[in-house]
Amino acid sequence: MTSTTSIETQAALFRECFDHVRSEIGRVFVGQDELVEHLLLCFFCQGHALVEGAPGLGKTLLIRTLSQAVDLTFARVQCTPDLMPGDVTGTNVILEGTAGAREFSFQRGPIFANVVLADEINRATPRTQAAFLEAMQERQVTVFGVTHAIEEPFSVFATQNPVEMEGTYPLPEAQLDRFFFKLSVRLPGVDDLAEIMARTTGDMQPAASPRFGAPMVRTMMHLVRQVRIAQPTTRFALQLLRATHPDAPEAPASVRKYVRYGASPRGAQAIVLAAKALALLNGRYHAAADDVRRVTVPALNHRIILNFQAEMDRVDAAGVVSDVLGSIVE
Amino acid sequence: MAMSVALLAAGVVVALGRVPRDLAWFVAGVALALGAAAGVWLGIRRTPSLAAVAAAVDRRLGLQNATVTAMECVGAVDPVSTLVVRNANALTEGIAPATLFSFSLLRYTKPLAVAALAMTVLAAMRTSEAGAWSNRDGMRVPTGTTDAGKSITSGGEQKSAAAAVATTEPRPGSNIAAPGSPPAPVADRSAPADGSAASGVQRPAQDSVAPRAEGALARGSTERLERPGEASLGDGATGAGRAGSDGRSRAGAARDGGRGGSTPGEAGARSAGGVRGQRTGGDLPLTASGPASESYAHRYELAARQAEEALNEGRVPPHLRGYVRRYFNGIRPDHHR
Numbered sequence: 195m196t197s198t199t200s201i202e203t204q205a206a207l208f209r210e211c212f213d214h215v216r217s218e219i220g221r222v223f224v225g226q227d228e229l230v231e232h233l234l235l236c237f238f239c240q241g242h243a244l245v246e247g248a249p250g251l252g253k254t255l256l257i258r259t260l261s262q263a264v265d266l267t268f269a270r271v272q273c274t275p276d277l278m279p280g281d282v283t284g285t286n287v288i289l290e291g292t293a294g295a296r297e298f299s300f301q302r303g304p305i306f307a308n309v310v311l312a313d314e315i316n317r318a319t320p321r322t323q324a325a326f327l328e329a330m331q332e333r334q335v336t337v338f339g340v341t342h343a344i345e346e347p348f349s350v351f352a353t354q355n356p357v358e359m360e361g362t363y364p365l366p367e368a369q370l371d372r373f374f375f376k377l378s379v380r381l382p383g384v385d386d387l388a389e390i391m392a393r394t395t396g397d398m399q400p401a402a403s404p405r406f407g408a409p410m411v412r413t414m415m416h417l418v419r420q421v422r423i424a425q426p427t428t429r430f431a432l433q434l435l436r437a438t439h440p441d442a443p444e445a446p447a448s449v450r451k452y453v454r455y456g457a458s459p460r461g462a463q464a465i466v467l468a469a470k471a472l473a474l475l476n477g478r479y480h481a482a483a484d485d486v487r488r489v490t491v492p493a494l495n496h497r498i499i500l501n502f503q504a505e506m507d508r509v510d511a512a513g514v515v516s517d518v519l520g521s522i523v524e
Numbered sequence: 525m526a527m528s529v530a531l532l533a534a535g536v537v538v539a540l541g542r543v544p545r546d547l548a549w550f551v552a553g554v555a556l557a558l559g560a561a562a563g564v565w566l567g568i569r570r571t572p573s574l575a576a577v578a579a580a581v582d583r584r585l586g587l588q589n590a591t592v593t594a595m596e597c598v599g600a601v602d603p604v605s606t607l608v609v610r611n612a613n614a615l616t617e618g619i620a621p622a623t624l625f626s627f628s629l630l631r632y633t634k635p636l637a638v639a640a641l642a643m644t645v646l647a648a649m650r651t652s653e654a655g656a657w658s659n660r661d662g663m664r665v666p667t668g669t670t671d672a673g674k675s676i677t678s679g680g681e682q683k684s685a686a687a688a689v690a691t692t693e694p695r696p697g698s699n700i701a702a703p704g705s706p707p708a709p710v711a712d713r714s715a716p717a718d719g720s721a722a723s724g725v726q727r728p729a730q731d732s733v734a735p736r737a738e739g740a741l742a743r744g745s746t747e748r749l750e751r752p753g754e755a756s757l758g759d760g761a762t763g764a765g766r767a768g769s770d771g772r773s774r775a776g777a778a779r780d781g782g783r784g785g786s787t788p789g790e791a792g793a794r795s796a797g798g799v800r801g802q803r804t805g806g807d808l809p810l811t812a813s814g815p816a817s818e819s820y821a822h823r824y825e826l827a828a829r830q831a832e833e834a835l836n837e838g839r840v841p842p843h844l845r846g847y848v849r850r851y852f853n854g855i856r857p858d859h860h861r
Contacts, residue, residue, distance in 0.1 A: 198603040198610075420604045424593040426579055479607045480597075482588035524583075 201417070201479075208414045208474055211264065211406050212238070218263035218402035223256045224393065225386035232377055232468075232492050233260065233351075235475075237309075239467045240415050241374020242330050242350040244315075244365075244496060248357055251379040252390075254313060257351040261309035264411055265404035266347065269307035273318035275361065279325035283335040284342075300337060305329045308347050308408060315352035316362040323369060326350060330372045347411045367455070367499060374464050375489075376496035378512075421470035423481040428466060430524045431486045435462045437518045438498050446521035448514050452504035457497035464493040483524045491515045529559060532640040548647070581616070590615050821857040828852050 212234055219230050236243045237260060245253050254270070261268035271282055284303030290296050304310060305326070312318075312326060329335055333344045352373070354365075370376075382390065393400060436442045439456030440449050449456070469485035476485075495511040504514070533555050572580070578592040594612030597605035831852055834840050840848055 198606050201603045201607060420602075422593050422597055422604060422608050424575075424589050424596055426575065426592055427589050478588065478590070479604050479611065480589060480593035482590075484588060524579075 204413060204417045205474055208417055211410065211414060212475055214405055215260060215263040219256065219259045221400045222259045222402060223252050224389045225382050226379065229377055229379060232375055235468045235471045235489065236375045237349050238414055238418055238471050239374060240347060240349065241464065242372060244370070244373040244376045245351055245353045245379060246356050246376065247379030248381070249355055251381065253353045253379055254311060257309065257311045259402045262402040262404055265407045266308035266411065268309045269304035270311040270313060271304050272313045273315050273322065275317060275319055277318050277322045279322050282322060282325045283329065283337055286338050300340065300342065305335060306344055310350045312350055312352040314354060316354040316364055318363065320363055323363065323365060327369050327372060347408055347415060370496050371458050371460050373496060375492040377492055418467065418471045418474055421474050421479055421481060423466055423470060426524065427481055427483050427486060430483050431462050431465045433522050434465070434490055434518055437522050438494060438515070444522060446517050448517040452500050452509050452514055453498050454501040455499040457494045461494045461497045465489055468493060487519055490519055529636060532636060532643055536643055552647070587615050824855065824857050
């Protein structure tokens, strides 16, 4: 049986690992501390993240550095309209055995890596996107009637370009809901850009030093789920979730005006789990309302569907979720 | 809060005078008791749960929900719950609840308490004012009399007390003594009835209804109604009108040259030259208990009628009507038989 000392040791290790990954990413990826923190929270909660940003902002570099820092397998899938599901999940190929007999053998696709980067996922066809869907949700792949489990840790980080929509297949709401967080990469400031220039145009290419490995990460993921959360805090998270629905009595005016559909219960699951990881990161074994507040926007902003009025008024989902946060008190 | 509201309600009840004065403080006491009971009931009914208290502690101390989570983890044996409880204990150790959660009133308690106090003081003032009008020994009416302004003696020489009460024109100095006491000596008719020594507003003697009492007319600073047989406290009495409970006329005292008179009315009486047991002029007999000019019953009937008219015409303040009626009931001829 796990003792309190063991839990404390694991918690200290969690914080050390988190800080290590954050510092390693900081060596390669300049600025955007909140984005990095949310990305790591998502990873240690075993969630999948949709990273949105203009081209050239370092999205791919960020994900790759994460996998390198914790010494995990990494795979990148560049999504295009002709990308087939088998290219993602893997397929059976005919191999000739030593006795000359030919048999089908399953060749694993990139989805079986610990960290999968689905670059520009909105360029893949819905059929291929659905291949990601099963893997993300079920953590398994079924090919030719045979189910293949995906080893943990497993996280899919999909990127998409919000500007260029020509020839893309926007992710349906059901698939968006599978993402734990939706993170936005913003254009860095001048100072950060200057730092990026200095790092990327010199002769020294910074690289992350790998540590820990998959077993350690699995232990930390299990630890996150052991963190306690009180009933009032849980109810606070659920009230936030309900307030995103325009027909809920606690919905603020902006939600009634701009939201067509509110967030699903998966949103509350993401909030609670991320709050637990954040609490552990802050040295606590219980999640607090402040933790809930800090993770609400990335957990809910892709789960609410705005109406045409919001598009007319140029209102984004993150702003609506911020209004929800301001209207609900613990 | 409930106590303040009850106190306020009690003060309003008493101040408005919607209940009989004798019952006012009883009603106020009942209201206070009900308020206290309501406060206790609300306190019991709205007792917060332990989780709510823990959440309040967390908010006050900024403990990041540590206490409320620990409350839920108490009794659990898993290591994480143990750590949660241990950390909460460490965070709350050394905290003195008495200093942290000092006593504080609710938002509206202070203004309510002030209002309740003001209403209570007002009620007390009204009650004491009423006590000035009516005390146990004698019913008194406020200033402001009719032209009567004259003493009614046991012999019934003068005008109705009710008429004196009912007037709206203040007439200082008139004294109305109730009948019922032994016949009082009547002041000398020929004596100066001006009472000028008292107030300087003495009505001429010919204004009086009863000629033999004219000399007794005097006006003091107040008018009083006095129950029969009781000691008169009025100061405007004359030798004719003042009769003590022992039947001793104060006119006799007035004869002594002013001893015992402290008010202008009495001084007026003294100046009128009232002589104990004597009639001081005209054809009136100079006896201590000379015959009256008319019967007490007849005089009572006249005065009572005037009082009734005054009551019906609304010239008597509402809160004094009861006194007038009781007074006339008290001096009714058949009352003392």
